[in-house]
Amino acid sequence: MDKFIINGGKRLNGSISVPKAKNSYLAILAGCVLSSGVVTLHFCPNFVDIHKMLEILEVLGCKVEKKDNDLFIDCRFIHNYTVPNEIAKQIRSSIFLLGPILARLKKAVVCYPGGCDIGARPIDLHLKGLKSLNVEISERFGIIECSAENLKGNDIHLDYPSVGATENIMMASVLANGTTRIFNCAKEPEIVDLQNFINKMGGKISGAGTDTITIEGVEKLGSVEYTPMPDRIIAGTYLLGCATCGGEILVKNVEYEHIYSLITKLRDAGLEIEIKDDSILLVSNKRPNSFNKIETLPYPGFPTDLQPQSLVLQTISNGVCLVVENLFETRLKHVPELIKMGANVLVKDRIALVSGVKELYGTEVCCTDLRAGAALTIAGMVAKGQTTLSNIHIIDRGYDHIENAFNELGADIKRE
Numbered sequence: 001m002d003k004f005i006i007n008g009g010k011r012l013n014g015s016i017s018v019p020k021a022k023n024s025y026l027a028i029l030a031g032c033v034l035s036s037g038v039v040t041l042h043f044c045p046n047f048v049d050i051h052k053m054l055e056i057l058e059v060l061g062c063k064v065e066k067k068d069n070d071l072f073i074d075c076r077f078i079h080n081y082t083v084p085n086e087i088a089k090q091i092r093s094s095i096f097l098l099g100p101i102l103a104r105l106k107k108a109v110v111c112y113p114g115g116c117d118i119g120a121r122p123i124d125l126h127l128k129g130l131k132s133l134n135v136e137i138s139e140r141f142g143i144i145e146c147s148a149e150n151l152k153g154n155d156i157h158l159d160y161p162s163v164g165a166t167e168n169i170m171m172a173s174v175l176a177n178g179t180t181r182i183f184n185c186a187k188e189p190e191i192v193d194l195q196n197f198i199n200k201m202g203g204k205i206s207g208a209g210t211d212t213i214t215i216e217g218v219e220k221l222g223s224v225e226y227t228p229m230p231d232r233i234i235a236g237t238y239l240l241g242c243a244t245c246g247g248e249i250l251v252k253n254v255e256y257e258h259i260y261s262l263i264t265k266l267r268d269a270g271l272e273i274e275i276k277d278d279s280i281l282l283v284s285n286k287r288p289n290s291f292n293k294i295e296t297l298p299y300p301g302f303p304t305d306l307q308p309q310s311l312v313l314q315t316i317s318n319g320v321c322l323v324v325e326n327l328f329e330t331r332l333k334h335v336p337e338l339i340k341m342g343a344n345v346l347v348k349d350r351i352a353l354v355s356g357v358k359e360l361y362g363t364e365v366c367c368t369d370l371r372a373g374a375a376l377t378i379a380g381m382v383a384k385g386q387t388t389l390s391n392i393h394i395i396d397r398g399y400d401h402i403e404n405a406f407n408e409l410g411a412d413i414k415r416e
């Protein structure tokens with residue numbers, strides 16, 4: 001059951017709801033460790049990375065209960081500061097458990113994290129930030145051992161506005177002595193969501209969404225009931241699916257500001273988009289024009305997590321598009337697979353030049369990473385004939401059976 005059989009050429013019509021955000025939920029699950037009370041989280045999405053994060057919390061000594069889509073997480077009796085290697089090396093978010101575990105247990109041990117194979121994905125900014133908070137760190141054989149008898153607030157400047165490093169340092173600072181300011185921090189909506197979640201537990205964080213976040217250390221955090229933000233990348237994936245295949249869809253439960261960069265590009269390409277409260281209506285009834293240029297940047301720039309799906313749209317759009325992937329060194333692995341489907345793309349390092357063709361044709365292709373998998377699913381949906389997409393378990397890391405959502409809208413995808 002690790003491949004899709006996709007019969008292409010179907011237009012998409014109907015409405016679809018967006019689940020809560022993987023990349024917010026993962027940071028918030030790490031943030032649960034900070035609480036000396038019980039955390040209730042609503043609308044937990046069914047993503048493999050979330051299941052793995054919950055497994056880690058249980059190994060650390062947290063109690064995790066699930067009732068329907070509600071999670072009840074009790075970290076009051078957390079006692080194990082070592083994140084299990086076999087799970088940690090499968091997901092990127094294991095690394096941002098360092099901060100909260102240190103804050104509670106004053107020690108933390110984790111191996112180098114896993115995550116999508118889209119680049120080197122160093123953690124130097126995480127470790128440099130933690131050292132600024134008086135954390136002692138030793139690294140041996142890929143294992144990071146941290147201890148912090150006395151976490152102390154400090155001013156920290158990030159060389160790069162790293163999402164994970166910002167989250168890790170934020171969480172390490174919440175129970176520290178004194179105030180921490182993070183300069184040149186990430187401004188993603190998921191950072192704002194994490195701030196709101198921690199403040200609801202009694203934290204004192206301000207500035208999330210700007211390039212400087214201030215965290216005033218507090219004694220302890222209490223219980224909280226919280227609903228994380230919607231998944232802006234899944235919302236964008238649905239919109240790009242319809243823009244590519246044609247049709248008319250209403251994407252519900254989304255915050256349009258979170259993907260305004262994509263909405264602007266889609267409108268510039270001649271697609272009709274109407275924003276209605278927490279929904280976005282997209283009408284695609286003619287061949288779109290090219291985006292001309294996609295340059296991935298930290299938020300609020302164009303999101304790297306929508307680059308692969310957007311590149312697929314460019315393969316069948318009018319004109320030429322220059323795609324520059326600024327965040328990750330090897331996030332163009334979907335291109336060789338698209339070329340097998342008849343796409344006309346030239347690649348040099350992190351740059352792709354896409355010339356729109358009349359149509360793609362179905363063939364056998366393979367998922368290389370999460371968002372490339374979503375992109376190749378869309379490519380199969382628009383291609384003439386049948387596409388076999390293998391390695392699809394990777395897509396389940398960040399989508400709850402992506403085929404169900406697209407089939408609800410009229411696609412023809414079978415999981416085999």
Ligand code: EPZ
Nearest residue numbers: 023092093121122123124125126160162163164305327328
């Ligand atoms: C988060 O990854 C997301 N993952 C990624 O989503 C997303 O693509 C990325 O942010 C950028 O928005 C989660 O939230 C779990 P970064 P993260 O640290 O934190 C460099 C998906 O598909 N860097 O902002 O790993 C790094 O090399 C995934 O859902 C350092 O140099 O991203 C990269 O070039 C993929 N040193 C850039 O920063 C560090 O210590 C952005 O990385 C950390 C990062």
